[in-house]
Amino acid sequence: DAGVIQSPRHEVTEMGQEVTLRCKPISGHDYLFWYRQTMMRGLELLIYFNNNVPIDDSGMPEDRFSAKMPNASFSTLKIQPSEPRDSAVYFCASQPGGLGDTQYFGPGTRLTVL
C-alpha cells in the first residue's frame, strides 16, 4: 500500500492567493483527518470526515478555510484568501474505522505564505 498521499509537498504563495492542498487516503479507510502543525501551537486537528461526511470542523480556524471530500479516495483543504499566519505544515491522516484503530499520516504539505 502506498500510504496516505499528499500533494503538493511544498507550496509557496503570496498573501491573498488561493491555496488548495490535496490528500488521497489509504484505500478502505473510513476516516480522514486534516491537521496543522506549527511551532507555536503544535499539532491541531482542523476537521475530520467519516465516509466522506464532515463530522467535526470545530478546529477550522476561520471561514477562509474549507475542506471537502467528494469521494472516498480524495479530499481537499482550501484556504482563500491565504495569509502569512497560515504558514504551517498541513497533514492528512486516515484510519480504518474502529476506536482502537491507528491513524496513518501522510508526509505533509509545507505551506509558506509570503
Added chain:
Amino acid sequence: AQSVAQPEDQVNVAEGNPLTVKCTYSVSGNPYLFWYVQYPNRGLQFLLKYITGDNLVKGSYGFEAEFNKSQTSFHLKKPSALVSDSALYFCAVREFWDGNKLVFGAGTILRVKS
C-alpha cells in the same frame, strides 16, 4: 474533555542507555493511548498503542510503553537508546464517546548522543 501532558520538552540520553519519555493523560472513561514518532520533515509514524489487556505494550523499533491506570500514565521506554532514535515523540489519547478524534500532547524532543 480528554487531554494529554508531556511534561518534558526535551529528553537527553547517551547511546546505549535506557530512555523514558513521559506521558500522562486525563479522560472521563477508558482511554485508548498511542505513541507516534516524527523525524525531521516527515509525517508522524505510529509506534504503539494501548487499547485493552496487558499493561505493557511492545511496538516498533524496540520501543515499549506501560499503561498505568492509577497514575494515568503511559510512558514510552526503550532499554538501549540509539542515535537514530533522536526525533520528536507524541503521545495521544482517544476517548470512546468522542468519536475517532485523537488528542495529541505537545511533543517531546529526544536527543541521543553518541
